[in-house]
Amino acid sequence: MAGTTPGTPGTPRVLRAMNDRAALDLLLEHGPLSRTRIGRLTGLSKPTASQLLARLEAAGLVVATGTDAGRPGPSAQLYALNAGAAHVAGLDVTPERILAAVADLAGRTVGRFELPSPTRRSAGAPGAVERVVAALDGAVKAAGLVRSDVHRVVIGTPGAFDPRTGQLRYASHLPGWHSGTLLDELAAVLPVPVEYENDVNLAAVAEQRLGAARGHDDFVLLWNQEGIGAALVLGGRLHRGWTGGAGEVGFLPVPGTPLVRHVTRVGSGGYQELAGVQRLPELARGLGVTDPPPPATGAGRDPHLGPAVALLERAAGAQEGPYRRLLEAYATALATGLASIVAVLDPEVVVLSGAAVTAGGEALRELVEAELAELAAARPRLVIGEVQEEPVLRGALESALAATRDEVFDTSR
Structure with a gap:
């Protein structure tokens, strides 16, 4: 009988990865859980749940955190998502300022920085690339991290970057953002995946994930x-x-x-x-x-x-x-x-x-x-x-988190 290739649907490797993802999503939704509770919610046996947790703990995605000693019966070890396993950044760009934030894998904002726009623009004023880097570094520093700790960046702006030309359209009021080489310049100084999205679209992402939608x-x-x-x-x-x-x-x-x-x-x-x-x-x-x-x-x-x-x-x-x-x-x-x-x-x-x-x-x-x-x-x-508190920034973080979780939680890689 011909063998299956790694990653073929139905193979043990893929099934383990699916169970891992299910457990990580449960920890993200519910917070710390015991092995028994994870097994019950996923339908896995106790031995399989134990193997799963050991595997995730060794991968640095799960940490043991206290016990449920307050409940009747013997206390059980609790496990939680290791929120520090990955970090993402979001930026909200307007003509008046750039607002940047860093969030951990659980979605908690751990660093924030606001960079006002110069009141007067001159030949020596920093351009869009320099200002993006300064805002991002400010948020990273506030989080007690370094730039290389950030796995993904999502930047929200008015208008939209034309996917054919890479140029910003519908936002003539955002000075310094219309160069045809801007995206290449940003990619050169930010060696992590960077995505660009319309600011109103990001507000919708925030409402879809956290709010009224x-x-x-x-x-x-x-x-x-x-x-x-x-x-x-x-x-x-x-x-x-x-x-x-x-x-x-x-x-x-x-x-x-x-x-x-x-x-x-x-x-x-x-x-x-x-x-x-x-x-x-x-x-x-x-x-x-x-x-x-x-x-x-x-x-x-x-x-x-x-x-x-x-x-x-x-x-x-x-x-x-x-x-x-x-x-x-x-x-x-x-x-x-x-x-x-x-x-x-x-x-x-x-x-x-x-x-x-x-x-x-x-x-x-x-x-x-x-x-x-x-x-x-x-x-x-x-x-x-x-989501009335900085919805564009929140949407940028949620967008970055969705893609990063898909990558980090995929234990089949």
Whole structure:
């Protein structure tokens, strides 16, 4: 009988690797477990579970950690995932700053660093490559590690890198990132796998893994912060489009705005002109808001975002008067563009994310959902995003962790 090659499905080596992965995923989900508990959850016998744990412990993927002495009966040794077996990094790049973080294999952030952009750009100012390296090294140092400890880096930016040319598109407002050699230069100084992803797509990854989109394979994330964008998840996978520009809905022509034929600046485009944060102060004045609140703190350096967030936070609590009318008008603007998106995609869920929409809270969500019901035949469920603390950065880390776990947890290699 002909022998099987290593790695053939059904061979002992592959079956052991499958059991190893199942046990590691259980430790990741549940935390420390005993041999008996692992055997029960995986369906393995006690001897097989013991062999599995010994194998994973020898590989440095599992560590013995205390006992379950507080339970009735003899105490049992507990085993936990060795979270320090691998580390990943995520970067969130905006015109104002680069935010970097390092996470261990369990997903815990162990180092963080923020590098503000220079207030004035000159010939001697550091370029994108230097700034990425400085931000990454800052987070690595904060984690007590060195750069070679990082297994993978995911960088989130506005726009998207065209897979055919390697050049950044749809993000003219991000200076220094449009060189055709940028990706090669970064690869030369970062000798680890580096991936690049649209920032809104990463916010969707965070919601899919940790937040409001868990368990959903078809959803749209509508982002409204410095600009309007969308992430499209179809069949459980991000849909990026031919040039990476799927979801650049700020350019979507909508009623009541001029058709933009040549987009040359950030914040231009039909839907962006109708419902972007830049529109809110003008809309408020037109509806009789004469006492706008002071700009919200923590809203970044965008001159429009702080006032917009403050207006929406106050409007969210209004039951009548000009602030209520402002919330209703803004909900109509958001629903107008959203109607076109859901008419094409018919998603199960729409996640509202970004500071400008989460500031409106449940009151804004209800109004947008009601307006959408009048404008579109599709009836998706609208929810507020649950990952509201640095969602782009969190999505970058989650994306890096998913790929790294697949590599590190594969004991058949």
